[in-house]
Amino acid sequence: MDQGSKSINISADEGVILQKIFRHGPINRADLAKEAGFSRSKVSGLVTDLLFRDILSETNRPGSCHGKWKDLDINQHLGYLVGIDIGTTSVDVSLADCSCSLMEHQFEASNVNDGPEIVLGQATNLLEEILQSQNVKKADILGIGVGIPGPVRFPSGEVIGGQFTPGWEGHKIQEILSKDFPGAVIMTENDANLMAVGSFNEGLAQNTDNFIFVKIGTGIGAGVFCGGQLYRGATSCAGHIGHTCVDLAGPVCRCGNKGCLEAKAGGLAIAEIAEAAAAEGKSKLLMRLKNENRGRLTAVQVGEAAARQDQIAQSIIIGSAALIGSVLAGVVNLHNPELIVLGGGVSKLGDLFLAEIRREVLKRTYSYTTIGLRIGISPINDTVGVIGATHFIRDWIFLMEGKPLSLAL
Numbered sequence: 001m002d003q004g005s006k007s008i009n010i011s012a013d014e015g016v017i018l019q020k021i022f023r024h025g026p027i028n029r030a031d032l033a034k035e036a037g038f039s040r041s042k043v044s045g046l047v048t049d050l051l052f053r054d055i056l057s058e059t060n061r062p063g064s065c066h067g068k069w070k071d072l073d074i075n076q077h078l079g080y081l082v083g084i085d086i087g088t089t090s091v092d093v094s095l096a097d098c099s100c101s102l103m104e105h106q107f108e109a110s111n112v113n114d115g116p117e118i119v120l121g122q123a124t125n126l127l128e129e130i131l132q133s134q135n136v137k138k139a140d141i142l143g144i145g146v147g148i149p150g151p152v153r154f155p156s157g158e159v160i161g162g163q164f165t166p167g168w169e170g171h172k173i174q175e176i177l178s179k180d181f182p183g184a185v186i187m188t189e190n191d192a193n194l195m196a197v198g199s200f201n202e203g204l205a206q207n208t209d210n211f212i213f214v215k216i217g218t219g220i221g222a223g224v225f226c227g228g229q230l231y232r233g234a235t236s237c238a239g240h241i242g243h244t245c246v247d248l249a250g251p252v253c254r255c256g257n258k259g260c261l262e263a264k265a266g267g268l269a270i271a272e273i274a275e276a277a278a279a280e281g282k283s284k285l286l287m288r289l290k291n292e293n294r295g296r297l298t299a300v301q302v303g304e305a306a307a308r309q310d311q312i313a314q315s316i317i318i319g320s321a322a323l324i325g326s327v328l329a330g331v332v333n334l335h336n337p338e339l340i341v342l343g344g345g346v347s348k349l350g351d352l353f354l355a356e357i358r359r360e361v362l363k364r365t366y367s368y369t370t371i372g373l374r375i376g377i378s379p380i381n382d383t384v385g386v387i388g389a390t391h392f393i394r395d396w397i398f399l400m401e402g403k404p405l406s407l408a409l
């Protein structure tokens with residue numbers, strides 16, 4: 001597979017060592033042996049080789065004291081990692097060091113329907129601004145992880161969901177971006193999958209092996225973690241819960257079917273229901289907001305109206321949350337997760353939205369499946385996509401390239 005020039009060959013045992021260092025940060029050799037389940041002499045040999053190849057470096061962690069040995073960390077001089085999160089209406093770009101510590105994050109409005117050349121051009125411009133402000137050279141970019149708001153064939157990165165990303169189907173993002181960044185390893189994934197990866201590494205789902213990340217925006221999709229690994233399914237399409245039918249005679253969805261959850265409860269549906277209510281004169285506040293916004297409403301505005309005790313707005317949000325909760329109840333019955341993390345723009349609709357989802361999930365599941373189940377809104381909602389993209393590309397470069405996928409974090 002053509003993955004650029006920065007190929008780093010890691011054996012399976014070295015992958016285990018790196019995985020533990022990524023998970024636990026700077027760590028001493030004794031703790032590393034314990035975490036990896038290897039003998040100290042085996043760890044010593046592996047570490048010596050990784051140090052010799054400049055993949056690891058030794059570091060003086062404040063307060064640590066382990067005899068003559070220093071703590072071990074990934075070598076920060078290897079290069080930088082880029083996360084790109086393409087949404088339906090925005091593009092986010094970030095730069096991070098090799099430990100996945102975010103250095104800078106920028107975003108701007110975009111329209112995924114403009115196609116890959118224009119939207120990836122926006123992402124490239126944002127990245128070049130970041131590189132300039134951080135004084136980082138293009139050639140020092142080790143890898144770029146890209147999230148797309150639709151299904152992506154893994155690991156080829158081919159976009160396969162033309163209904164959700166018109167004009168993108170069949171394109172390989174790697175090939176387009178590699179014209180500007182020929183030395184970087186570039187990989188593409190579905191955005192909800194990357195948000196799950198971000199949540200697993202730095203968000204609510206840390207140390208949680210079985211969880212669902214639900215992105216609720218214009219569309220509704222989920223990233224699924226089973227046994228500490230991202231679950232992609234047979235055709236890289238696991239998690240498309242937004243296309244579960246909740247109304248046999250409901251409106252036509254982007255996917256072509258009728259009555260999908262997304263078409264009844266996603267961000268666009270919330271806005272359209274509120275616009276209709278405003279047009280019928282049911283809510284003075286929604287009418288005023290609609291007039292101020294050139295005859296349109298957004299889901300966020302409906303949330304604002306609900307927070308101001310507008311009863312129509314509240315009923316629209318409760319209706320959306322109830323449908324989402326009922327579908328998540330089915331997901332819980334199937335998957336039995338420890339945690340559901342809600343993210344995306346619509347997840348910011350507030351306590352009313354979250355409370356209704358929780359109520360529906362608890363009401364409609366087999367009781368033993370919800371013992372200890374947590375449902376919460378992602379505290380890193382604005383960056384979880386780029387954080388996930390950064391961890392995804394780092395793990396690919398160091399743990400997965402040319403190796404069995406079971407090594408994926």
Ligand SMILES: [Zn+2]
Binds near residue numbers: 243253255257
């Ligand atoms: Zn659908």
